[in-house]
Amino acid sequence: MGRIIRGLAAGGNLRVIAADTTDVVEEARLRHGLSPTATAALGRALTGALLLAQLLLKTPKERLALRFEGDGPLGGMIVEAAPDGTVRGYVKNPQADLPIRSDGKLDVGGLVGRGVLQVDRTLPSGEVYSSRVELRSGEVAEDLAYYLFQSEQTPAALLLGVRLEAGGRVDRAGGVAVQVLPGAKEEEIARLERNLVGVSVSALLKEKGLEGAVEALLEGLGFEPTDLRALGYGEGGIPARFRCRCTREKALEALVFFTPDEREEMIVEDGGAEVVCHWCGARYHFQPEEIRSLVAEVRCPDCGTLWLYPKEDGTVARIEGETCRCGRKVELPPPPGPGQDGGH
Known part of the structure; x- marks a missing residue:
């Protein structure tokens, strides 16, 4: 099972959320029959949604949905996460794939493409707040960081990674979000930026584990993990798992x-x-x-x-209107034709 941990660094000037989502992404790959690049794309989105749910949602009953509407062959991608660590998601063309880039990495940006990212926050009342920003690269982490800065006025560094084995199985997946709080000093921000240059979060997770990866990324900034037992979670943090609400x-x-x-x-x-x-x-x-x-x-x-x-x-x-209170488009069956009463 995956895990989410939280904490502070730089004397409380940096807020940190980190997640190991290896099992979550592997389950998504198997459930949807994803190609390698589609696995990386959806894996990053699932991890990003879990991190943003921790950063943005205020109560346990809220939900966050990310809708990537790009012009790439993936055809679009939707994920939904909650603060309790549950997440679900899918892509429209699960077998879509692209050749490996010249640098040897999966071409997630090309698969997602350019377009629009819509973020929906559903409150306990059912009311939905939506924001839309440009998909700048399709690389997911960059687009989510851009959303946080543009729509939430939240400057943050976001690292997302999915590492696959030769046969396509997920070897490691996870991510780290570091929110820069108002009291952060210039030298603390500069140190964070130096620490993050050229880093592969999936490689760090494989080498050092979740806590070790976070400590390496925040070297010199004094990471202090939050004790989540007061919120009802065990010592390992918040469990992260792929869970659908279908019945x-x-x-x-x-x-x-x-x-x-x-x-x-x-x-x-x-x-x-x-x-x-x-x-x-x-x-x-x-x-x-x-x-x-x-x-x-x-x-x-x-x-x-x-x-x-x-x-x-x-x-x-x-129902009145074209959109449900949760943000989903309302789709009603056609009215009964001649000779049909619409009932049973």
């Missing part, structure tokens, strides 16, 4: 987006239906009796908000 019930509800005739066609032609979660790749198989039990009700697959539902007076209520 069999939510997957069945997704079939409401199909018309009654289309659902009956699934039963006749295939003997049932299969729903695949795009977040985690989980597959749910449904028998004819389960499909026929559906009622005319549509909920948001992410937060459960009712989008369409029958009222007691026989009318149908629909």
Whole structure:
């Protein structure tokens, strides 16, 4: 299982968040069947989301989503993380890949491309705050640091890395975020910059482990780890794990987006239906009796908000607007055609 640790350096002038996400990224690779470069891209995004969730979110019930809308062959990438160390994510074209760069590194920037990065923060109330910035390079760490500076007025150094074995398996993955607080001195910032030049965080993790890597990156700045046991975590820090919020019930509800005739066609032609979660790749198989039990009700697959539902007076209520309170685009099934009553 991955881990997240937190702490301070430079006498409290630098805030530090670090994560070992090797197991998290390897699970994502296996779940989605990712190519090597897609593994590196999604791995960096998953790690970055976990670090930003620690930096930006105020309460345990908040969530952070990163949407990379680039013009590269990856086709886009979405990840979602929470302060408890859970994260999930996917790419639109998991087998997209590019040749190794001339310096021997994976071409993540070329795979993601240029475009827009959207960051959504969902509050416990369901209210969503969104910010959009330019994707400057597609390299993920640089783009997230640019977002922090532009939208959050938070100057920070961000290192993200994914190291693969020859067969594609994730050898090491992780990242470090160092936020420069208002009291930081010029010589402390200069020392931090010198420490970070040319550093591979994945190589440091392999050589020194999580705590050792952080101490090396903050050499001369006096890293002081935060005791997270007061927050209910063990001595190792916050567990980091790939966890999706999909359920069999939510997957069945997704079939409401199909018309009654289309659902009956699934039963006749295939003997049932299969729903695949795009977040985690989980597959749910449904028998004819389960499909026929559906009622005319549509909920948001992410937060459960009712989008369409029958009222007691026989009318149908629909959500207002094109966006759910969690930020997801509202997608309603077409109205019943002639001869269809929309119910069961």
